[in-house]
C-alpha cells in the first residue's frame with residue numbers, strides 16, 4: 424500500500440477569495456458535496472467569523488457532509504475560534520479548526536505590530552484554547568516562507584506542544600521556488616524536535632506560477648498534506664490546483680510513490696461545476712481540465728497519436744472524467760429519459776428542478792437536433808443555480824448591421840410587472856446591456872465578457888460569462904442559449920440578480 428497524501432481542499436475558503444467568486448450557501452453546499460464525491464479528505468468550508476453568511480455556510484456544509492472532514496478558519500483570537508468551532512462542530516467526520524497567525528518579520532512589524540515573543544505566546548495560547556474544544560487542530564504560521572527559520576521552528580514546536588495535529592506551511596505570497604521550498608520543509612523536519620507528532624502540510628500560492636511545483640517539492644521533502652483548490656482558484660493568482668497536484672502524483676508514481684483518496688474520474692465534473700458556480704471560466708490551455716488539455720491539433724501529433732496513444736498523451740482523458748461526447752437525447756425523449764440520463768451524469772434533481780430542466784431541454788431539443796451530455800450539464804447547472812430571478816428576461820428585440828446603429832428593446836419581469844427599455848449601443852450586446860441597466864437602475868462596469876460553445880456544431884449552446892464591478896463588489900454571471908445574444912442577456916441578468924440578492 425502506498426503512503427497517502429492528504430488532500431485538503433480550500434476552494435470554498437481561499438478559492439472564494441478570488442475576486443468575484445462569491446457563492447451563495449446552496450452553491451457552496453453543492454460544491455462541498457461534489458468535493459466529497461471527488462474524495463477530498465478535508466474541506467475547508469470558510470472563515471466563519473468573517474460574516475454571518477460565511478458562518479451559516481460553514482455550518483450548512485458541516486451538517487451536509489459525511490465522508491470528508493470539514494474545517495473552519497480562525498485567527499488566533501477567542502472570537503474567531505469560538506465562531507469556527509460553533510460552525511464546524513456539527514461535522515460528522517472529525518471537524519477541524521485551522522488557526523493562523525503571521526510570523527514573518529514584515530507581517531509582524533507592519534500588519535500586526537507585535538514582537539516575536541507576543542506572536543509565540545498568542546500562537547500557543549490559541550492552539551491550547553482550540554484544543555479544549557476539538558482534537559483536530561491545524562496551525563498556520565502565515566507567510567512562513569518569508570519567516571526567519573529559527574523563529575519558525577520555535578513557533579512550530581510551541582504549537583505542536585500545545586496540541587496542533589497538523590502544521591501548515593504557507594507560501595502566502597507565492598514567493599518561494601521549488602528547491603527553496605523543499606529545503607524549508609526538510610529544515611522543519613530536521614530542526615523541530617516534536618515534528619513527528621504532527622502532519623506537515625503545505626499551502627502554496629501561485630504568484631510566480633510555482634504553486635504546484637512548490638507543493639510537489641514539499642511532498643518529496645516530507646509534507647504529507649497538500650492544500651489546494653479546484654481550477655487553482657484563490658487569492659490573487661490563486662492556489663495550487665488540486666487537479667494538477669493529484670494528477671502529477673498519479674502520473675509520476677515513479678518519482679512520488681504516493682497515493683491519494685481522489686477519484687480522478689470526478690475531476691472534470693468538479694472543475695466544470697466550480698467554474699459554472701463561481702462564473703470564472705477555465706482557460707482552454709489549463710492543464711488537466713482545460714478544453715484543449717487532450718486535443719491534438721498538429722498533423723504530426725495526430726498521426727503519432729493514432730499509431731500509439733502514448734506518443735503524445737501522458738494521461739488518458741477518461742482518467743480525469745473527460746468522456747467522449749455522446750449523443751444522448753432528442754426531441755422525442757421524455758421526462759423519464761432525461762431523469763435517467765441526468766442520474767448517470769451524477770445529478771439528482773428535486774421534482775421542481777427536474778420540471779424546469781425538462782422545459783429547458785424541450786426548448787433546446789426543438790432548436791438543436793442533437794442534445795449532448797455537455798448541453799444537459801449546462802442546462803441543469805443553470806436551473807439549480809440558487810440565484811433568485813429578481814429580474815427575469817421576458818423578451819428582447821435587436822436591430823444590428825454594419826450600416827445601422829445597433830439598437831435593442833428588452834422586456835424584463837420584475838415583481839410581477841413587465842418593464843421595458845430601449846437603447847442603442849456599440850453593438851447588439853452593448854445595446855442590450857444598456858437597456859438592462861436602464862431597467863435595473865444600475866451602472867456596473869463590465870470587466871470581462873467571455874463566449875464559449877458548449878459543444879461543436881453550428882447549433883451548439885453558447886455559454887456566456889460576464890464579470891462586472893458595482894461599487895466595491897465584483898460579481899460574475901453566466902447564461903446559456905443557442906442564441907448568443909440571449910446567452911449574453913442571461914449572463915448579465917444573472918450577475919445583476921446576484922447584486923440584488925446580496926444587497927437585499
Ligand code: KIV
Nearest residue numbers: 523563565566593595
Ligand atoms: O495564504 C495563506 O497564508 C493562507 C492562510 C490562512 C493559511 O491562506
Ligand code: ZN
Nearest residue numbers: 437595626658
Ligand atoms: Zn492562502
